[in-house]
Amino acid sequence: MRLDLILRVATKLILPFMLLFAVYVQLHGDYGAGGGFQAGAIAGAGIILYALVFGLAAARRIVPPALVETLVPLGVFIYAAVGVAGWLTGGNYLEYNHLAHDPVHGQEWGVFLVELGVFITVSATMVAIFYAFTGRGRSR
Amino acid sequence: MSDLVAAASGFLDHYNQYITIFLMVSGLYIVIARGNMVKKLVGLSLFQSSVYLLYISAGKVHGGTAPIIDPGFTVYSHPLPHVLILTAIVVGIATLALGLALVVRINEAYGSIEEDEIFERDRDDK
Amino acid sequence: MRNLFAVAVLSSIYSFMMASVVLVLDAPDVALTEAAVGAGVGTVLIVGALYLTKTDESPPIHGMFLPLVVAAGTAAALLFGVSDTPPFGDPSNPVTALGPDYIARSIPETGIPNVVSSVLASYRGFDTLGETVVIFTAGIAVLMLLKRSPARRRGDGDKGG
Structure with missing residues (x-):
């Protein structure tokens, strides 16, 4: 553990930018390359990198497994709830036109919320799968 | 001579599909020929990536650019294959993780990840 | 290797x-x-x-002959079909016929310049909902397979293992 000093310092330098890049990819996905799937993968990879360098226990203190396992279904719930909201506001399921005062704004709201749901599910699933693999002891 | 040129240009018109077929068949070969389950899963993802290539290259338009609207461009590639494949990649990694989880459990139950040894143990148990 | x-x-x-x-x-x-x-x-x-x-x-115990035959046969069948497919990158391909339609509609209807985003989240919202549910299901399945530690499993017998 003493030997990987360079890795630790480099990770501490890179990690904030990785997470910021994930937020950028998420929010700028409407105007450039990006969206919920990519941002979720980048954010999940950032947390996985932290766990790889600083150990699983340190990562679990920052991102507890219980939180991750709550976020996995939460994203799907947000997505499905946006669909129901489209329904209740007088459209079809997953129709965003009536979510705001005019259809274009409604579409932007709908896309934003749906991408948020995708982001939450994808990033939490990546971290949950990683925790499941690394948290399991060797059988031999 | 012109027949030859026509045949050659017909061949080159589909070069993306020859690459796709090569990747697909190598993935298929790994899945069938290798007994090691991790290698089988890597072969499966090779097969999968050939499908990504098939879809993305089908959506490509000559002289086109990425489908992000900008006043400076008029020709864009088809966005729909990009959407399908971008979700398929994330689903592919989730299913790969599921396959690897099954391999881990198989290793705990049988003490091996080689197909032949697992079949042998199943025969011995009967 | x-x-x-x-x-x-x-x-x-x-x-x-x-x-x-x-x-x-x-x-x-x-x-x-x-x-x-x-x-x-x-x-x-x-x-x-x-x-x-x-x-x-x-090391492998089976020969590589049979898998090679299967792979070569599949390759031959696929290569036979290639000549009937449209050429690479041609704008008149049937695959790309709907592209200009999506691109023309994206900004007036959704205000989103990245057509991939608007198709992903709006025009094909159901599709993406399905993909998200698949990821969710795969994540849950991995947790079910790996969450319980091997030691605890031996503790409560082979039930459900």
Whole structure:
């Protein structure tokens, strides 16, 4: 553990930018390359990198497994709830036109919320799968 | 001579599909020929990536650019294959993780990840 | 190649090259996903699985003749079909016929310049909902398979194991 000093310092330098890049990819996905799937993968990879360098226990203190396992279904719930909201506001399921005062704004709201749901599910699933693999002891 | 040129240009018109077929068949070969389950899963993802290539290259338009609207461009590639494949990649990694989880459990139950040894143990148990 | 760590590293390099190819084919969204997911998370998962299992492959006991025949037969069937498919990159391909329609409608209807985003979340919202549910299901299945530790499983017998 003493030997990987360079890795630790480099990770501490890179990690904030990785997470910021994930937020950028998420929010700028409407105007450039990006969206919920990519941002979720980048954010999940950032947390996985932290766990790889600083150990699983340190990562679990920052991102507890219980939180991750709550976020996995939460994203799907947000997505499905946006669909129901489209329904209740007088459209079809997953129709965003009536979510705001005019259809274009409604579409932007709908896309934003749906991408948020995708982001939450994808990033939490990546971290949950990683925790499941690394948290399991060797059988031999 | 012109027949030859026509045949050659017909061949080159589909070069993306020859690459796709090569990747697909190598993935298929790994899945069938290798007994090691991790290698089988890597072969499966090779097969999968050939499908990504098939879809993305089908959506490509000559002289086109990425489908992000900008006043400076008029020709864009088809966005729909990009959407399908971008979700398929994330689903592919989730299913790969599921396959690897099954391999881990198989290793705990049988003490091996080689197909032949697992079949042998199943025969011995009967 | 008998060492499976080398296989993990090579598949990571392959994913990264696939991301570059896809970027050249005008799909930056897909390239971003492939680079983050395929080359990043996928390699970590394979290495994690190797840590829990075995890192070496035992030598093959079957011949490679039959798999080669199957692979070559599949390749021949696919190659036979290639000549009937439309040429690469031709704008009049039936596949790309609907592209200009999506591109023309995206900004007036949704106000989103990145057509991939608008198709993903709006025009094909149901599709993406289904994909999200698949990821959710796969995540839950991995947790079900790996969450319980082997020691505790032995404790309550072989029931449900």
